[in-house]
Amino acid sequence: MTDALPVREETIFAPASGFGRAAVAVVRVSGPAAGPALDQLAGGRPEPRRLSLRRLRDPGTGNILDQALVAWLPGPATATGEDMAELHLHGGLAVRAAVLRALGRVPGCRPAEAGAFSRRAFLNGRIDLTEAEGIADLIDAETEAQRVQALRQLDGALGRQVAAWRETGIELLAGAEAALDFADEGDVDEDGLDAALAGRAAALRDAIRATLADGRRGERLREGFCVVLAGAPNAGKSTLLNALSGRDAAIVSDIPGTTRDAIEVRCDLGGLPVVLVDTAGLRETADVIEAEGVKRTHHRIRSADLVLHLVPADGEAGPEDFAEVPVLRVRTKSDLPSGAPGEGGLAVSAVTGAGLDALLDAIQGSAASALGGDDALVTRERHREALSRAAGHLDRVATAPAGFPPELVAEDLRLAVRALGEVGGHVGVEEMLDRLFAGFCIGK
Ligand SMILES: Nc1nc2c(ncn2[C@@H]2O[C@H](COP(=O)(O)OP(=O)(O)OP(=O)(O)O)[C@@H](O)[C@H]2O)c(=O)[nH]1
Ligand SMILES: [K+]
Numbered sequence: 001m002t003d004a005l006p007v008r009e010e011t012i013f014a015p016a017s018g019f020g021r022a023a024v025a026v027v028r029v030s031g032p033a034a035g036p037a038l039d040q041l042a043g044g045r046p047e048p049r050r051l052s053l054r055r056l057r058d059p060g061t062g063n064i065l066d067q068a069l070v071a072w073l074p075g076p077a078t079a080t081g082e083d084m085a086e087l088h089l090h091g092g093l094a095v096r097a098a099v100l101r102a103l104g105r106v107p108g109c110r111p112a113e114a115g116a117f118s119r120r121a122f123l124n125g126r127i128d129l130t131e132a133e134g135i136a137d138l139i140d141a142e143t144e145a146q147r148v149q150a151l152r153q154l155d156g157a158l159g160r161q162v163a164a165w166r167e168t169g170i171e172l173l174a175g176a177e178a179a180l181d182f183a184d185e186g187d188v189d190e191d192g193l194d195a196a197l198a199g200r201a202a203a204l205r206d207a208i209r210a211t212l213a214d215g216r217r218g219e220r221l222r223e224g225f226c227v228v229l230a231g232a233p234n235a236g237k238s239t240l241l242n243a244l245s246g247r248d249a250a251i252v253s254d255i256p257g258t259t260r261d262a263i264e265v266r267c268d269l270g271g272l273p274v275v276l277v278d279t280a281g282l283r284e285t286a287d288v289i290e291a292e293g294v295k296r297t298h299h300r301i302r303s304a305d306l307v308l309h310l311v312p313a314d315g316e317a318g319p320e321d322f323a324e325v326p327v328l329r330v331r332t333k334s335d336l337p338s339g340a341p342g343e344g345g346l347a348v349s350a351v352t353g354a355g356l357d358a359l360l361d362a363i364q365g366s367a368a369s370a371l372g373g374d375d376a377l378v379t380r381e382r383h384r385e386a387l388s389r390a391a392g393h394l395d396r397v398a399t400a401p402a403g404f405p406p407e408l409v410a411e412d413l414r415l416a417v418r419a420l421g422e423v424g425g426h427v428g429v430e431e432m433l434d435r436l437f438a439g440f441c442i443g444k
């Protein structure tokens, strides 16, 4: 990132490790007063980038607070780009509270709000927006596949690709601007330039569209593969949710219409994140609360990645209309004598456990084919929206009819570059102007 922003004036501090007692608690400090904070609490700044054992004292009273490992990390080559200090304390609640209190007394120091360290890292150009999102996703990752995807994004896979596209877009824009400048002077072959420009814009558009045609694998992996359990009341949905997740998450009873609110349980199936959703049984009902539950069920079904349509061995199939969502029919209560002959699908019994492993395998298989395949670069709707917009502007350039006003071509390229810049948080035009003047320097 090239847009240099001023270093923040304030110094922030916060525990970097979790809450609750632990062997060690790490407190991080970032900003111009990080050094003075070490001077006042630790009696000086140790050798940079080395952990040193120090007695921490309250700067007001001189009382010893803890024995801690202390690091002095002068900027700008730090996580935030600012001067930083790290205090590795004994992880007791009172120790940490006392040290945080003492830091609060250092002039210019204040507690950090959520995300403040990453925000500074972004503002100081240490990471781009996609890397900041990668950090957040890595911290939130619950399954192996999510961890791998988050780390790939933190490592810059998406950021680098989009930056390369943006570079190409800036080159095209510079070319278009130059053509505009010299159009009146008659020393540029306008038709030839237009054809080349259109061809390169089309290639860039196609590259972006190919990346977008990923079946939303990246977003689904972040959010979890959503499996909705649906069927008539008393089909055994809540019982099956509990059996599949190994948790007593949903209320079960022999009263039809027990479940009203959708109940979600997140699971790890072979390293893949799967969200199981229990829903209200589908039926016409005069009960307003149950009717609201049924409405919510329909909503859940529409946004599902897979619907398990539960049909009890001893009962009716219930409604069959599940729109465009993939449906797996599951015959429940297979321990009961069957009223109707089985018509394919899987048969399970929550009472005997029969068929549960096969059902889990089937769910895992669907999740694997939806989430697996080539590594997805796009992991959020934000990326998808900006990239689609960029591709749309490039498409207008690629398909512009002969004689299309060059100002409008340049404007579309500018908007495409801007949309690409939004992905990584680079939206400045300075860089573009630098390049324009550097690449087309003709003594004007
Ligand atoms: N024999 C047998 N009974 C089951 C099985 N699964 C569920 N049941 C019983 O079927 C009844 C309904 O189970 P629920 O899990 O509450 O059914 P549901 O589909 O969630 O019902 P609603 O929330 O009312 O739509 C309960 O009495 C369960 O004990 C099974 O595999 N075998
Ligand atoms: K029930």
Ligand SMILES: [Mg+2]
Binding pocket: 237, 238, 239, 250, 251, 252, 258, 259, 278, 279, 281
């Ligand atoms: Mg239920």
